[in-house]
Amino acid sequence: MRTRVKICGITRTEDAMAAITAGADAIGLVFYPPSPRAVTITQAAQIVKDLPPFVSVVGLFVNPTQDELTEALAQVRLDLIQFHGDETAQMCEASGCPYIKAVRMRPDVDLLDLDKQFASASGLLLDSYQKGTPGGTGETFEWQRIPSSLRERIILAGGLSPDNVESAIHQVKPYAVDVSGGVEQAKGIKDHTKIKAFMRGVERANRETD
Numbered sequence: 001m002r003t004r005v006k007i008c009g010i011t012r013t014e015d016a017m018a019a020i021t022a023g024a025d026a027i028g029l030v031f032y033p034p035s036p037r038a039v040t041i042t043q044a045a046q047i048v049k050d051l052p053p054f055v056s057v058v059g060l061f062v063n064p065t066q067d068e069l070t071e072a073l074a075q076v077r078l079d080l081i082q083f084h085g086d087e088t089a090q091m092c093e094a095s096g097c098p099y100i101k102a103v104r105m106r107p108d109v110d111l112l113d114l115d116k117q118f119a120s121a122s123g124l125l126l127d128s129y130q131k132g133t134p135g136g137t138g139e140t141f142e143w144q145r146i147p148s149s150l151r152e153r154i155i156l157a158g159g160l161s162p163d164n165v166e167s168a169i170h171q172v173k174p175y176a177v178d179v180s181g182g183v184e185q186a187k188g189i190k191d192h193t194k195i196k197a198f199m200r201g202v203e204r205a206n207r208e209t210d
């Protein structure tokens with residue numbers, strides 16, 4: 001099956017369009033004010049309004065309140081929520097929206113157990129662990145830690161770039177890959193040439209595994 005692609009940390013319509021034109025399946029909008037990639041609800045609503053059909057929109061939150069989620073869901077068409085904090089499965093389910101759960105790959109993470117805990121998630125997004133940083137670290141982790149039985153549930157993230165995405169897909173064979181920093185020219189500003197190069201890497205990997 002073709003590896004899906006999400007480009008995360010979109011803050012501008014032109015970057016969303018560059019991602020989609022290059023073949024990305026989804027864009028990610030960061031609703032976490034301390035992030036340099038954060039968007040307001042008003043900015044997010046405008047970006048989404050400008051999108052063509054058949055593009056998934058993922059809203060990223062870190063330990064949001066139910067009121068914050070309700071407000072964002074009322075004003076922005078979000079297909080999925082990406083919970084990127086310490087949320088429990090119950091909290092994620094309470095949003096009433098399909099969700100993916102980000103897992104920061106601390107040394108003690110038991111992915112098989114987490115997959116059971118978050119059985120209601122549409123997938124598990126695996127990101128690198130860095131103390132004190134909730135995500136978007138730009139670092140990779142040891143991909144061999146991912147059990148092959150979970151491949152179809154995995155969205156591989158953390159430090160992916162045009163240089164390593166082909167090899168990452170070969171090694172992990174995930175359902176999808178997720179990139180933010182690896183296709184930026186500055187935090188929150190995407191580099192359209194890097195987006196195209198990233199997508200070419202994904203396409204090469206997909207062709208080789210056909």
Ligand SMILES: O=C(O)c1ccccc1NCC(=O)[C@H](O)[C@H](O)COP(=O)(O)O
Binds near residue numbers: 181
């Ligand atoms: O991007 C952020 O600033 C951020 C802040 C807080 C939580 C998560 C954050 N980003 C996560 C992502 O953008 C992606 O889902 C993913 O982890 C890829 O990041 P990167 O390593 O930069 O490719």
